[in-house]
Amino acid sequence: MPMRFVLISFFTFCLLGLTGYLFWPPVPPETPYIPRDLWSIRSVDTMKYSRDLAREKQSSASFQEVIETQTAKIAATGATHIALATPYDEEFVSYLNRWVAEARKNNLKVWFRGNLSGWEGWFQYPRVTRQEHLQGVVDFVTHNPDLFKDGDIFTPCPECENGGPGDPRMTGDIAGFRAFLIEEYETLSEVFKAHGVDISLSYSSMNYDVAHLIMDPQTTRALGGIVAIDHYTADPAKLARDVSMIARDSGGKVFLGEFGAPIPDIHGEMTAEAQAEWLRTAFALLAEEKDLLGLNYWVNEGGSTALWKDGIARPGVEVLHEFFTKKK
Numbered sequence: 001m002p003m004r005f006v007l008i009s010f011f012t013f014c015l016l017g018l019t020g021y022l023f024w025p026p027v028p029p030e031t032p033y034i035p036r037d038l039w040s041i042r043s044v045d046t047m048k049y050s051r052d053l054a055r056e057k058q059s060s061a062s063f064q065e066v067i068e069t070q071t072a073k074i075a076a077t078g079a080t081h082i083a084l085a086t087p088y089d090e091e092f093v094s095y096l097n098r099w100v101a102e103a104r105k106n107n108l109k110v111w112f113r114g115n116l117s118g119w120e121g122w123f124q125y126p127r128v129t130r131q132e133h134l135q136g137v138v139d140f141v142t143h144n145p146d147l148f149k150d151g152d153i154f155t156p157c158p159e160c161e162n163g164g165p166g167d168p169r170m171t172g173d174i175a176g177f178r179a180f181l182i183e184e185y186e187t188l189s190e191v192f193k194a195h196g197v198d199i200s201l202s203y204s205s206m207n208y209d210v211a212h213l214i215m216d217p218q219t220t221r222a223l224g225g226i227v228a229i230d231h232y233t234a235d236p237a238k239l240a241r242d243v244s245m246i247a248r249d250s251g252g253k254v255f256l257g258e259f260g261a262p263i264p265d266i267h268g269e270m271t272a273e274a275q276a277e278w279l280r281t282a283f284a285l286l287a288e289e290k291d292l293l294g295l296n297y298w299v300n301e302g303g304s305t306a307l308w309k310d311g312i313a314r315p316g317v318e319v320l321h322e323f324f325t326k327k328k
Helices: 003-023 064-076 090-105 130-143 174-195 208-214 217-222 236-250 272-286 315-324
Strands: 041-045 081-084 109-112 226-230 253-259 292-297
Touching: 064 081, 064 090, 081 090, 090 109, 090 130, 130 174, 174 208, 174 217, 208 226, 208 236, 226 236, 236 253, 236 272, 272 315
Parallel strands: 041 081, 041 292, 081 109, 226 253, 253 292
Antiparallel strands: none
16 A cells, blocks of 8 residues: 555544544533432421420420430431421520520531510510511520521511411401511521521411412512421322422422321321321422422421320331431
């Protein structure tokens, strides 16, 4: 073969190779798959102890063991947050501090979902107006900045429809209810910003039907793009469908602020094994809901939906742990 032909062939090959590289660059290696948690927020509620016993146990030294034990058990489920419903009044700050301190020891963030006692009339406190509520919550945060850490959640007025001027479904004051939630959200955002704490106020938990009435796309955007619903259904499939419906109608992401079983009037009576099976079905269906940011199981101990009874874990705890630690 003549040398001239060999050289021409060689240069032609090189030219074709260069052209192919320029027009069809090599495919970059695939980004390695990194498993993520099913939900960014996984919480367990302690309302029956952190709120209901706040006055009775606030001065009890022996109750400290209960706080420590319950908090450690919640952390062991794979939870990211512990929900504390302790009132925001000055009377209860020392009691709340005890719970928060244990949460920090167990590497848990806190969902502060208490309220001023006067909003609903807890512990015989006189009722407060919307403006009194706003000022009272601002004072609570301002006077207790060390309670809060980055990654916590703070709800100024959880289940707000249960107090103050009343439920907007009954009063018809939809505009006023929306305006109040937004005013508190904006005001408290500035207060926390001034304290340099990266905390979310976008979890204004409310009844499912109230959310349908109140959380239109404009209101949802004004409250951080999240709709937090407290919702109990007999059918786990309906629970998942309702999450999808709220996300669609509001244009936001959804957080289950309360859910669990059994509520006797809804689920009837359940054995511990039946409770665990209901939870397994519910978690599996909720895991498929792309708009669900997270959930808060109600309640750890002391209610019909409790996961622990007299300190002993029920089978539902294992199910909770399975899904709280599962990756997608």
